[in-house]
Amino acid sequence: MTLTFYKYQGTGNDFVIIDNRQLSLDKNNTKLISRLCDRKFGIGADGLMLLEPPQEEGDDFTMVYFNADGNESSMCGNGGRCLVAFAAYLGIIKNTAIFTAIDGKHKAEIKNGIVYLQMQDVSTIENHTDHLFLDTGSPHHIAIVNDLLQYDVFAKGKEIRNGAPYFEKGSNVNFVEKNEDNSFAVRTYERGVEDETLSCGTGVTAVALAMHEIGETQNEEVAIKTMGGELKVTFTKTEKRYTDVFLIGPAELVFKGEIEC
Numbered sequence: 001m002t003l004t005f006y007k008y009q010g011t012g013n014d015f016v017i018i019d020n021r022q023l024s025l026d027k028n029n030t031k032l033i034s035r036l037c038d039r040k041f042g043i044g045a046d047g048l049m050l051l052e053p054p055q056e057e058g059d060d061f062t063m064v065y066f067n068a069d070g071n072e073s074s075m076c077g078n079g080g081r082c083l084v085a086f087a088a089y090l091g092i093i094k095n096t097a098i099f100t101a102i103d104g105k106h107k108a109e110i111k112n113g114i115v116y117l118q119m120q121d122v123s124t125i126e127n128h129t130d131h132l133f134l135d136t137g138s139p140h141h142i143a144i145v146n147d148l149l150q151y152d153v154f155a156k157g158k159e160i161r162n163g164a165p166y167f168e169k170g171s172n173v174n175f176v177e178k179n180e181d182n183s184f185a186v187r188t189y190e191r192g193v194e195d196e197t198l199s200c201g202t203g204v205t206a207v208a209l210a211m212h213e214i215g216e217t218q219n220e221e222v223a224i225k226t227m228g229g230e231l232k233v234t235f236t237k238t239e240k241r242y243t244d245v246f247l248i249g250p251a252e253l254v255f256k257g258e259i260e261c
């Protein structure tokens with residue numbers, strides 16, 4: 001079978017996207033999905049997404065996300081932004097979108113080529129002695145470090161991802177350094193990729209909310225520098241929760257192709 005695919009990237013977090021409106025790709029084919037994401041034997045990507053028909057009233061489409069290991073996973077923020085750009089490319093949407101992903105409904109808008117993706121509200125942020133933990137659609141462990149550029153993200157991230165209390169289920173692990181009052185640098189070890197990626201959208205969102213929660217910033221608009229580019233997170237802090245959370249940044253079609261599978 002010949003499969004048409006699209007390769008997208010959002011601040012260097014890269015994805016294979018397949019238009020699965022005909023539901024022809026088998027979601028349980030873990031081997032095929034991991035091969036498509038393989039950088040030596042396939043196309044190469046941090047994850048793969050299917051754009052599927054809307055399942056809920058008012059939606060434009062459904063998002064299905066797989067990590068590079070071929071397993072369906074929790075929400076991908078950069079992936080969501082790329083899928084919105086893909087929906088616009090296909091002509092399914094113009095500048096606004098409503099879609100459902102594994103963590104629920106998302107609204108999005110494209111303004112001047114930049115994708116504004118609404119993330120889920122967050123009401124619980126765990127503040128431990130040496131790290132924070134929260135779920136922004138995907139689980140995120142956050143640790144503040146010095147000299148982030150020299151930090152061994154792979155070794156330390158792998159140890160935390162596999163250790164207590166996460167073990168097999170795992171967590172994504174983010175290392176943060178403050179640049180200025182409303183600006184932070186972040187590097188992320190992603191579970192399911194089992195490596196550092198150049199950027200992680202749900203991770204960047206988690207860092208922005210966590211830094212606000214512990215008073216490292218008072219701003220409700222936070223700039224985050226990743227290894228693959230700059231993202232912005234905006235939100236409103238109410239008494240009980242963080243609402244109107246938006247992940248903002250570019251999403252780009254890199255190439256389109258066909259692969260035998």
Ligand SMILES: N[C@@H](CCC[C@H](N)C(=O)O)C(=O)O
Binds near residue numbers: 013067193202
């Ligand atoms: N790259 C993503 C996160 C993808 C999911 C993650 N690897 C997990 O399994 O939790 C993002 O941009 O949010």
